[in-house]
Amino acid sequence: MHIVILPGDDIGPEISAATKRVLEVLDEKLNLGLRLEEHAMGLATLDSHASTLPREVLDAARAADGVIMAPVSTYDYPPVEQGGINPSAHIRIALDLYANIRPSRTRAGVHNVAADMNLVVVRENTEGFYADRNMLGGSGEFQPSEDMALAVRKISAAACQRIARVAFELANRRDKHVTMVHKANVLKVTDGLFIREVVKVADEFPDVRLDEMLVDAMAARLIREPGAFDVIVTSNMYGDILSDEAAALCGGLGLASALNAGDRHAIAQAVHGSAPDIAGRGIANPAALMLSAAMLLDWLATRHDRPLLAVGADLLEGSVNAALADSKNHTPDLGGQGTTQRFANAVSDHIQSNARGNQA
Numbered sequence: 001m002h003i004v005i006l007p008g009d010d011i012g013p014e015i016s017a018a019t020k021r022v023l024e025v026l027d028e029k030l031n032l033g034l035r036l037e038e039h040a041m042g043l044a045t046l047d048s049h050a051s052t053l054p055r056e057v058l059d060a061a062r063a064a065d066g067v068i069m070a071p072v073s074t075y076d077y078p079p080v081e082q083g084g085i086n087p088s089a090h091i092r093i094a095l096d097l098y099a100n101i102r103p104s105r106t107r108a109g110v111h112n113v114a115a116d117m118n119l120v121v122v123r124e125n126t127e128g129f130y131a132d133r134n135m136l137g138g139s140g141e142f143q144p145s146e147d148m149a150l151a152v153r154k155i156s157a158a159a160c161q162r163i164a165r166v167a168f169e170l171a172n173r174r175d176k177h178v179t180m181v182h183k184a185n186v187l188k189v190t191d192g193l194f195i196r197e198v199v200k201v202a203d204e205f206p207d208v209r210l211d212e213m214l215v216d217a218m219a220a221r222l223i224r225e226p227g228a229f230d231v232i233v234t235s236n237m238y239g240d241i242l243s244d245e246a247a248a249l250c251g252g253l254g255l256a257s258a259l260n261a262g263d264r265h266a267i268a269q270a271v272h273g274s275a276p277d278i279a280g281r282g283i284a285n286p287a288a289l290m291l292s293a294a295m296l297l298d299w300l301a302t303r304h305d306r307p308l309l310a311v312g313a314d315l316l317e318g319s320v321n322a323a324l325a326d327s328k329n330h331t332p333d334l335g336g337q338g339t340t341q342r343f344a345n346a347v348s349d350h351i352q353s354n355a356r357g358n359q360a
């Protein structure tokens with residue numbers, strides 16, 4: 001399996017190095033056949049290639065079986081004409097990564113606001129209220145006069161159908177429960193279309209229970225009854241907000257993992273940004289990127305019918321959980337005094353001892 005690693009900016013290189021290291025240990029122990037190839041990008045290539053996403057890096061990402069991409073600091077990039085491409089947005093569009101899959105679960109040893117939660121938000125990633133991606137030309141936001149501005153929200157049957165299918169396939173492998181979230185009491189036409197398409201896909205999955213909730217009710221219910229959900233399928237902006245809420249309920253940004261997936265490509269990307277305030281200090285929490293990498297291994301296992309990769313994904317997530325269970329490994333964002341290196345060592349040690357246990 002050929003995996004391209006893009007180290008990003010600020011804390012990106014620190015957490016991607018830690019993630020690469022634990023993947024190497026995992027590969028050595030389980031013989032997964034991983035080929036990890038790192039490509040510089042972001043501010044690191046702005047001077048040398050006059051671009052934050054050189055053409056050859058995009059080509060490498062497209063040619064790979066999967067990509068792990070650390071966060072980038074787009075705020076510090078020059079305008080596009082001067083090479084400041086937003087790598088994250090650009091790759092998502094170029095590889096048609098329409099599903100943003102964001103799990104949130106409580107983990108032992110971590111301070112959780114929610115007592116018990118294990119859910120996945122499946123968020124449509126290519127349209128909705130996002131002005132940068134819902135028009136062929138120009139922006140989906142415009143200002144006809146000084147004191148008036150408009151935004152267009154795009155919902156298409158094809159996009160609803162394919163995101164629904166991702167959600168139902170996922171639920172089929174989990175607790176067989178999908179909740180579709182919308183605001184169809186107000187947005188009757190667009191969210192009405194979303195509901196119509198999700199219900200159509202639901203017919204293909206008779207074993208999966210389908211519920212629906214209004215997005216405002218969902219925001220409240222996540223707090224009152226976080227354990228009531230399995231897979232939540234929703235459009236772009238609702239999904240962004242609800243997944244951040246879910247992450248905050250169980251451990252915060254340092255643990256929030258994500259996979260951006262299409263039919264042929266997938267990129268593991270932590271939900272958090274490049275955290276310039278702590279960059280270079282060796283204290284960034286690498287757990288979110290490691291858990292995202294585990295999601296990528298699981299996706300590759302299904303796509304290439306390689307069950308051993310799913311074993312690797314389980315072992316990696318289990319080892320991150322084991323490291324989190326001991327507060328001595330906690331980085332400052334989790335209230336501890338640990339370092340990125342210490343966390344990576346704890347995960348590696350756990351992979352080693354568990355893999356030995358498996359072989360015994």
Ligand code: ATP
Binds near residue numbers: 011254273275276288
């Ligand atoms: P962006 O807009 O690029 O997503 P942001 O402004 O939302 O970024 P982040 O970069 O995600 O912000 O950081 C928000 C806060 O969370 C910062 O204080 C940062 O230090 C902290 N943080 C984010 N990721 C991590 C991490 N992996 N480990 C430790 N702290 C983190």
